Amino acid sequence: MYSPSDFPPFAVTVDLVVLTVRSDALCALLVRRGEAPYRGRWALPGGFVQVDESVDAAAVRELAEETGVSGLHLEQLGTYGEPRRDPRMRVVSVAYLALAPDLPVPVAGTDAAAASWVPVSEVGALAFDHARILADGVERARAKLEYTPLGTAFCSAEFTVAELRRVYEIVWGVSLDPRNFHRKVTGVEGLLVPTGGSTSRDGGRPAALYRRGDAVVLYPPLVRASGA
Amino acid sequence: MYSPSDFPPFAVTVDLVVLTVRSDALCALLVRRGEAPYRGRWALPGGFVQVDESVDAAAVRELAEETGVSGLHLEQLGTYGEPRRDPRMRVVSVAYLALAPDLPVPVAGTDAAAASWVPVSEVGALAFDHARILADGVERARAKLEYTPLGTAFCSAEFTVAELRRVYEIVWGVSLDPRNFHRKVTGVEGLLVPTGGSTSRDGGRPAALYRRGDAVVLYPPLVRASGA
DNA sequence: ACAATAGTGTCTATCAGACATTATCCG
């Protein structure tokens, strides 16, 4: 049916949409390109899939190289394969979405001149079709917060209900009733595990600290509606 | 940073999970492989992405070649890129999910010895990693029925509420209360458009016929719970 | 008339959202 000699050759890359919540904004990890094309332009981090490496493994490797961390939630976002999305050759890119807590400022990777967290509302033109990929990633993240416990992926290991609520408010761009939100998230089986500790870093009554539970789906879901 | 000469070459294919509801079962379109490897084994339809064709366009083209129809709902399912998923060379496959009404028995395509609808519950071993891809597709379809109007994609152009309900019952494997289901789907804005016609093919009071509306999300969603 | 299916109405337990109240810290 086919043989190695008669298939059209493609390059396969992975691109990463790495999101975090910091400074009251949803931010994406972007790198400034050091080479042509789009030299000097912001782009998503990413790179080539190696010959003996699965595509998923390439995403994990690139994420570690760009952020210095591992163990983050990482999922496939989609594959982008327009013929001329890279002006030099035929490149098919598999995009991944990663949700991260507020990490230290990322180090510039080996491939990039600079790396930085940029609020998604302030992102301008990006290299290649990365603006589209980023938009798809942001929309996916917003949707996933409704019915998965992924909001906790934006929080550090121990967090308060108010911090989790801030994540939802920032990602969705709405305000949520603190009391209803508290009742809701503490009522979802397996979402939050009390650590017993508490903190009063915000000056009021100390808030209980929680760790992520082992729930993988949120039932009932958190509906994305006002509440202010 | 990189040049056409130093990237590892990949072949890129599309694989199609084409689902339909017929004979009271959720069925997938499978082809029997005519060549090695996995000669004689059932596999998902699919083929190579051409050099000057987007990956999405390749999926549309392959779907038309395999089913003879176009205009079906088609969406990316995921990309499968383990290094040795094809024993001959490095192949990255982008899988697509298509939902079809009960089409006539498909014609054998140019690449396949035979094509057939197979109930997903009776699918045995498949070539490559296609069993995994099929399972992912079925799960995606089940989930999508909850919050999108995609159940109608399994119905013909004009259909009754009872036919739509059968789709849900078969795909989810549950029974649903006909009265509550009717109230629910007719209450969702933009889901169903009455054609004015009616049919009595099932022997009782004639049922009103509907066309698909232009809704893209189902709000409120149809929850996947019993009701019997 | 009777069987069968379509479509509408009603009841009730549950729940989301609005909002009051109490609890526990800091200064």
Added chain:
DNA sequence: CGGATAATGTCTGATAGACACTATTGT
């Protein structure tokens, strides 16, 4: 004590599910 935030409680309107009932056909 006052200010701030956490946590819990109460009320109400909406709704999902259970199920009774009416409507319209074929035999």
